[in-house]
Amino acid sequence: MQSLNDLIAASLEAARSAQPIVSLTRLMEKTISQKEWLKQILPEAEEDETLLYLSDELTIYSIKLTPGVLYPPHSHGMPVVIGFYEGCETSLIFEQESGGNLRQIDRIDFDAPCVGHLEKDAIHCITNYGEITSRAIHYYLGDLVSEPRSLWNPDSMEVMPFDNGKYFEYAKPNSI
Numbered sequence: 001m002q003s004l005n006d007l008i009a010a011s012l013e014a015a016r017s018a019q020p021i022v023s024l025t026r027l028m029e030k031t032i033s034q035k036e037w038l039k040q041i042l043p044e045a046e047e048d049e050t051l052l053y054l055s056d057e058l059t060i061y062s063i064k065l066t067p068g069v070l071y072p073p074h075s076h077g078m079p080v081v082i083g084f085y086e087g088c089e090t091s092l093i094f095e096q097e098s099g100g101n102l103r104q105i106d107r108i109d110f111d112a113p114c115v116g117h118l119e120k121d122a123i124h125c126i127t128n129y130g131e132i133t134s135r136a137i138h139y140y141l142g143d144l145v146s147e148p149r150s151l152w153n154p155d156s157m158e159v160m161p162f163d164n165g166k167y168f169e170y171a172k173p174n175s176i
Contacts, residue, residue, distance in 0.1 A: 004052065029115055039085075058139065067132065068173055070171065074125070081138075081141075085113055096123060149161070
């Protein structure tokens with residue numbers, strides 16, 4: 001692979017395979033092992049989230065996570081493969097109880113370089129407890145932009161349809 005287009009083509013091929021999670025994980029492991037190349041082919045962006053590719057079968061984002069910010073609980077409605085190539089990220093995993101409340105059931109700490117996964121029905125919030133901005137490539141197995149998803153207000157824990165503006169509005173300092 002020599003370009004972002006090559007990475008996208010290889011990603012689509014992996015997503016269309018008989019075992020897309022396995023294939024995307026292998027591709028991600030190879031990709032993040034070439035951190036400098038990856039940083040060269042990714043577009044320069046001020047935004048924390050840069051959409052690289054979108055189709056019905058695969059969405060690819062480049063995501064930066066600033067240290068000290070806790071993003072609110074949310075769902076994706078599809079499996080996710082994440083390749084961390086710089087920094088660290090913590091994912092707090094929740095389950096929704098019968099009354100609608102969220103209860104934290106797990107905490108997963110990712111230190112680059114590594115590959116992580118989230119199941120289709122995962123509810124999580126993310127933060128960066130490190131000292132540098134984390135960087136990762138996210139593969140969503142579907143059209144993330146059109147997928148009906150949920151977002152929880154971190155103060156009231158009221159659930160609502162996912163809204164990107166509210167997602168960033170509800171972000172607050174993490175407490176370490």
